[in-house]
Amino acid sequence: MKLLSICFTALALTFISAIKSQSVSINVQQALDRFRTYPVAISTPPDFVKDLSSIEWHRLAKCWNYTGDPQYFRQLQKIIDPYVAANGTLAGCYPSSKFINGEALLITYQVTQQEKYFKAANQLFQLLRNNYFSANNKAESVENLPIAQVPFYAAFAAFMRDTAAFTELANQLTYAFRQLNTSEKLDVVNTSALLSITVDVFEYYPTAPASRRIQALINQIAAKAATIRWKTNFNHPAPEYQLALQKAQLMYVYAISKAIRKNYIPASFSSKFVTVDAALINKESSVPDWQVAAAIESDLLQKSNVGSNRLFLLDDYFNAEKKVDLSGVEKPFHYKWDEWYNGGFYMLGDIIESAGLRTGTLSTAPNSDNLKDACIYIIVDPDHLADNPKPNYMTEAHVQTIVKWVQSGGVLVLFHNDKVNTEFTHFNLLTKSFGIQLNEDIQNKVPGVEFEYGAVKVAPNHPVLPNVQKIYQKDICSINVQDPAKVLLQKDSVNIFAVAKVGKGTVFVTGDPWLYNEYTNGLKLSSDFQNFQAAKDLVQWLIKQIPAKNK
Numbered sequence: 001m002k003l004l005s006i007c008f009t010a011l012a013l014t015f016i017s018a019i020k021s022q023s024v025s026i027n028v029q030q031a032l033d034r035f036r037t038y039p040v041a042i043s044t045p046p047d048f049v050k051d052l053s054s055i056e057w058h059r060l061a062k063c064w065n066y067t068g069d070p071q072y073f074r075q076l077q078k079i080i081d082p083y084v085a086a087n088g089t090l091a092g093c094y095p096s097s098k099f100i101n102g103e104a105l106l107i108t109y110q111v112t113q114q115e116k117y118f119k120a121a122n123q124l125f126q127l128l129r130n131n132y133f134s135a136n137n138k139a140e141s142v143e144n145l146p147i148a149q150v151p152f153y154a155a156f157a158a159f160m161r162d163t164a165a166f167t168e169l170a171n172q173l174t175y176a177f178r179q180l181n182t183s184e185k186l187d188v189v190n191t192s193a194l195l196s197i198t199v200d201v202f203e204y205y206p207t208a209p210a211s212r213r214i215q216a217l218i219n220q221i222a223a224k225a226a227t228i229r230w231k232t233n234f235n236h237p238a239p240e241y242q243l244a245l246q247k248a249q250l251m252y253v254y255a256i257s258k259a260i261r262k263n264y265i266p267a268s269f270s271s272k273f274v275t276v277d278a279a280l281i282n283k284e285s286s287v288p289d290w291q292v293a294a295a296i297e298s299d300l301l302q303k304s305n306v307g308s309n310r311l312f313l314l315d316d317y318f319n320a321e322k323k324v325d326l327s328g329v330e331k332p333f334h335y336k337w338d339e340w341y342n343g344g345f346y347m348l349g350d351i352i353e354s355a356g357l358r359t360g361t362l363s364t365a366p367n368s369d370n371l372k373d374a375c376i377y378i379i380v381d382p383d384h385l386a387d388n389p390k391p392n393y394m395t396e397a398h399v400q401t402i403v404k405w406v407q408s409g410g411v412l413v414l415f416h417n418d419k420v421n422t423e424f425t426h427f428n429l430l431t432k433s434f435g436i437q438l439n440e441d442i443q444n445k446v447p448g449v450e451f452e453y454g455a456v457k458v459a460p461n462h463p464v465l466p467n468v469q470k471i472y473q474k475d476i477c478s479i480n481v482q483d484p485a486k487v488l489l490q491k492d493s494v495n496i497f498a499v500a501k502v503g504k505g506t507v508f509v510t511g512d513p514w515l516y517n518e519y520t521n522g523l524k525l526s527s528d529f530q531n532f533q534a535a536k537d538l539v540q541w542l543i544k545q546i547p548a549k550n551k
Contacts, residue, residue: 027281027282027295028066028292028295028296028299030282031281031288031291031292031295031296032063032066032067032072032292032295034284034285034288034291034292035059035060035063035288035289035291035292036060036063036071036072036075038055038288040052040055040057040079042082045091045092046082046083046091046092047083047091047092048083048090048091048092048093048099048101049092049093049094049096049098049099050092050098051083051092052079052080052083052100052101053096053098053099053100055100055287055288055289056100056101056103056148056289056290057076057079057080057101057104057289058076058101058102058103058104058107058152059289059292059293060072060073060075060076060079060104061073061076061103061104061107062292062293062296063292063296064076064521065346065347065350066296066300066354068347068520068521068522068532068533069522070521070522070523073111073521073523074523076104076107076108077108077112079104080101080104080105080108080117083120084105084116084117084120085116086116087116087119088115088116088117088118088119088120088122088123089119089120089123090105090120090123090124093120093123093124093127094127095127095131095132098148099124099128099148099149099152100148100149101152102121102124102125102128102149102152102153102155102156103151103152103155105117105120105121105124106118106121106152106155106156106159107340109121110159110339110340110341111340111341111521111523112341113341115326118326121152121156122156124152125152125153125156125157128149128152128153129153129165133153133165133168133169133172147176147193147194147197148193148197150169150172150173150197150200150201151197151200151201151204153165153169154166154169154200154201154204154205155204157169157204158204158205159327160327160329161327161329161331163205163208163209163210166204166205166208166210167208167209167210169201169210170210170213170214170217171210173194173197173198173201173214173217174213174217176194177194177217177220177221180194181224186224188228188245188248189244189245189247189248191221191224191225191228191248192225192228192247192248192249192251192252192255193248193251194221195218195221195222195225195251195252195255195256196251196252196254196255198214198217198218198221199218199255199258199259199264201214202214202215202218202264203262215264218259218264218265219264219265222255222256222259222265222269225252225255225256225272226269226272228252228272230245230249230276230277243286243287246280246285246287247287247290249276249277249280250280250285250287250290250291250293250294251290251294252276253273253276253280253281253294253297253298254290254293254294254297254298256269256270256272256273257270257294257297257298257300257301258297258300258301260301261297261300261301261304261353261356262353262358263309263358270301280294281294281295281298300354303354303355303356304354304355304356305356306355306356306540306543307352307355307356307357307358307543308356309356309357309358310356310357310358310375310376310543310546311357311358311359311360311373311374311375311376312352312357312358312359312360312374312375312376312378313359313360313361313362313371313374313376313377313378314335314336314337314345314359314360314361314362314378314380315362315366315377315378315379315380316332316336316361316362316363317362317363317364317365317366317392318379318382318383318391318392318393318394318427319334319335319379319380319381319382319383319387320332320363320383320388320391320392321333321334321383321387321388332361332363334381334387335380335381335415335513335516336361337349337359337361339517340517341517342516342517342518342524343516343517343518344516344517345380345515345516345517346517347515347517347520347521347532347535348515348516348517348520348535351532351535351536351539352539355536355539355540355543357375357376357539357543360374362374362377365392365398366398366401366402366405367401368401368404368405371401371402371405371410374405374410375409375410375411375546376410376411376412376413376542376543376546377402377405377410377411377412377413378412378413378414378415379412379413379414379415380414380415380513381415381416381417381421381422381513382394382416382422382423382426382427383422383423384421384422384423386421387421387422391423393423393426393427394426394427394429394430395426395429396429398430399429399430399433402430403430403433403434403502405505406434406502406503406505406506406507407502407503407504407505408503408504408505409503409504409505409546409547409549410505411505411506411507411508411542411545411546412505412506412507412508413507413508413542414430414431414507414508414509414510415510415512415513415514415515416438416477416509416510416511416512416513417475417476417477417511417512417513418441418442418443418475418476418477418511418512419440419441419442419477420442420475421475422477424438424439424440424477431509433502434484434485434500434502434507434509435481435482435483435484435485435500436479436480436481436485436498436500436507436509437479437480437481438477438479438509438511439477439478439479439480440477441477441478442475442476442477443475443476443477443478443494443511444456444473444474444475444476444491444494444512445474445475446474446475451472451525451526451529454472454473454474455470455471455472455529456470456471456472456473456489456491456496457469457470457491458470458471458489458534462488462489463488463541464488464489464497464499464508464537464538464541465489465533465534465537465538465541466537467530467533467536467537468530468533468534468537469528469530470528470529470530471514471529471530471531471534472514472519472525472529472531473496473510473511473512473514474512474514474519475512476494476496476510476511476512476514477511477512478494478495478511479495479496479498479509479510479511480495481495481498481500484500484501484502485498485499485500485507485509486498486499486500496510496511497509497510498510504547505545505547506542506545508538508542514531515531515534515535515538519531520532520535
């Protein structure tokens with residue numbers, strides 16, 4: 001809490017006071033608008049490297065996560081579509097150090113599940129592996145390494161569960177830093193670029209065998225970057241050098257903000273922001289991708305003191321569905337943090353992390369040891385036989401563990417489902433402990449695309465959803481309550497939200513997994529449905545339920 005308070009104060013003094021009359025959110029919106037409307041020039045024939053070598057368009061996806069506005073994803077898909085043939089061939093895919101949009105291909109595949117985007121991303125990944133990232137290339141890769149494409153290489157390797165590729169990448173980055181540092185080529189621009197790239201890489205492999213080396217490398221580069229005297233450097237007269245320094249500064253703000261927010265480096269690094277030109281966030285820019293990235297991350301860092309890096313734990317034991325995707329690897333799926341597709345929780349996870357919490361997954365049965373660090377624990381759509389041939393049903397022993405955890409101050413979140421899609425008999429052993437009965441039925445049915453049938457109106461000043469007027473829940477189960485539970489949202493006679501205070505803890509229950517991507521990302525529902533804002537409101541409400549001593 002103390003470190004986060006320090007970083008918040010430093011940022012507030014630097015950005016808010018420098019911008020004076022404008023709030024940070026207004027500056028972010030200006031950066032968002034500039035990036036979304038920035039022109040794209042497509043050559044004839046289209047050339048992926050040549051046309052898209054100056055702007056990292058994949059950062060439109062972060063704008064989408066930040067705002068919940070689907071126009072950013074649609075713009076991203078529109079930009080890359082001319083380069084991806086129906087058979088997945090990528091136009092203009094050849095060895096080059098200027099690849100910077102591989103992540104756009106992978107993200108678009110993950111969102112749409114259209115195979116052509118996966119094939120195009122794989123084509124680029126194999127080209128990079130064969131030409132730059134093999135062990136044989138290390139000795140001559142420092143100068144020629146396509147450094148801006150390293151995060152894509154890490155992202156694709158993570159998607160393929162290729163830990164060997166990540167280990168080799170960690171070797172490459174460590175070697176590059178050492179060589180550039182000892183040869184005195186680690187200047188202002190290279191330092192900021194390497195720092196931002198390494199921070200992005202770490203996000204994809206936080207628990208891999210090589211992850212400790214990557215985190216140590218982030219701290220080394222951050223320490224090097226902390227010695228930069230930005231105002232002195234900006235006295236250089238050459239216009240092209242000024243532009244390079246502006247980009248480097250934005251990279252620095254982005255990387256340090258993100259690294260502190262995600263607890264990769266100490267919050268004390270934020271003290272160096274006093275040397276940065278805060279007005280860069282507000283100016284017209286030839287690097288709108290980095291401007292919006294810096295604006296969003298600095299804004300998120302200011303807000304991160306709310307969650308204080310506490311753990312929001314997602315069950316992967318009672319809901320343990322798995323499938324083999326195009327990577328050929330069997331993976332957990334359905335309501336998971338890393339899923340961009342309709343049934344995943346990528347958007348929700350990003351909202352949770354944006355509030356300053358960290359997300360985690362529990363793939364084993366809950367016990368006092370693996371729940372002790374969690375402040376919030378969510379179980380979604382527990383398996384029945386149609387989901388999993390060997391479902392892990394709720395037992396009395398599990399109930400005793402979870403109830404004891406709640407009584408000691410835990411915040412339990414239960415997103416159930418309708419009678420066709422989930423299990424009731426065993427799971428009600430848990431909910432009845434809190435005065436809540438999940439009924440084996442289907443309510444709020446939605447015929448076809450008549451989405452209004454799934455609408456649930458929210459009264460003004462609602463205690464959980466104060467900024468929401470209407471949410472979407474489709475094919476839900478109804479809920480009965482008795483003390484200590486209370487109903488906090490209804491549609492006609494159907495109870496939608498139930499809450500119980502048990503000991504020092506809180507239980508929140510609803511009969512639908514309603515905050516998965518399909519109904520939060522804006523691609524399917526009209527804008528009057530507010531599930532994205534509802535997710536933000538719910539997370540803030542859950543944080544407030546954590547007892548003070550647990551914070």
